[in-house]
Amino acid sequence: MDVVSDAISAVRVGRPSSTRLRVGGSWCVRLAPYEGAGFHVVLEGSCWMLPEGGSAICLNAGDAVLLAHGTGHVMADRPADRATVERAVDLPHWADSSVFDSPGDTEVLCGKYRLDRRNTHPLLAELPDVVHIPNRVGRHGELRAAIDLLGREVGAEHPGSAVALPSLLDLLLVYLVRAWMADSTTSRWPAALHDPVVAAALRALHEDPARPWSNDRLAAQVGVSRATLARRFTALVGRAPMAYLTWWRLTRAAALLRTTPDALDAIAQRVGYSTPYALSHAFSRQYGTTPGRYRAGVTA
Structure with missing residues (x-):
């Protein structure tokens, strides 16, 4: 096993979960902090994310976000001000589509990983609260391929999806960590592994x-x-x-x-x-x- 594989294997428990959401019009939801890690991938359209204690981030089609420490945040159709955030609908479960799944021009893949924080490897502990991987031509081709495959599997009823989907979600986590390591210029662990x-x-x-x-x-x-x-x-x-x-x-x-x-x-x-x-x-x-x-x- 290599260090990254060992770091993920040591902390991961259970099966990851995800859902594919399509939203439109004016919407704003709040996701509570989570003990594991969460992610969002924008498949179509665009939206905004406002992490607790952070600045708003515009997410466009193909962008991926890893919330490595389960940071609470708001997702919305626009850069929400604090008054709008106070009126946000609470979404209790990160992979729950029942609250704001509706017709629209923005489609987001949302999900979460269960993690045992007692076994967190320092490599994963060093991850920032929000890892934003913008969709840039020629960057992180493996991650783009995983996102494309996930977009086809989540919400579909293809033969073998029950096996394919958890494996693809695990692959997504690996590729998100790899992308952070490749882009990081100041973190200790990427330097150690290079x-x-x-x-x-x-x-x-x-x-x-x-x-x-x-x-x-x-x-x-x-x-x-x-x-x-x-x-x-x-x-x-x-x-x-x-x-x-x-x-x-x-x-x-x-x-x-x-x-x-x-x-x-x-x-x-x-x-x-x-x-x-x-x-x-x-x-x-x-x-x-x-x-x-x-x-x-x-x-x-």
Whole structure:
């Protein structure tokens, strides 16, 4: 697994949901904050989005927006002033079409992803509240292809749609994160994954977290001195290599507790702990609870 795949897999739970809305005339709706992440893709026409604490954004056909932290916001047919916002219709569910689906010349694909914030990877934590990817010729061709496919699937009754749609929504999330990384010029994690030394070290740790890594062994793996690795890795990742490895092992253990019935000793071996006791002790320090209670809380 690569870092981006691991970051998304660690935090994602359940199935994403979406709906395709067509609106027209004068309309204005408010979407409450959400614990996961939400998105909007304008398929036809245009509209405006006003995020909480932010400036209004004009969305045109082909534009995509990822609200990575579930920020509450207003969607409207025009740049709404505060008085208009106060009169907005509350839309309780991000993928609920019953409130304002009506004939019109603007069509929007809306949806949400369920996320377990306890396992948020710093790459995803660094995403801004609003990631706006404008539709520009020659930019982010994979994202455009995914949007086109989604536009054909959502709301249709094609054979196999029940399987295709969740997979396409997962693909959309990956491409939105990729587009942000490609466009970002100041964020730490895109820089980390473009640095050949740091990227190679991260890849090694993610490919085999159970390996008995040390700073010397990891430095030899990526072909630099221990001092060089420590300096570049810490500057871009925000943690020293072995501190990041410990965090990732426990984050991975949490995901396995949430998604598999595997016994604790099997999970310990998969993430690099010699005994269930060693894993339980480290897990309790990071999460404030035992693995058993964590698993029970997830499945309750």
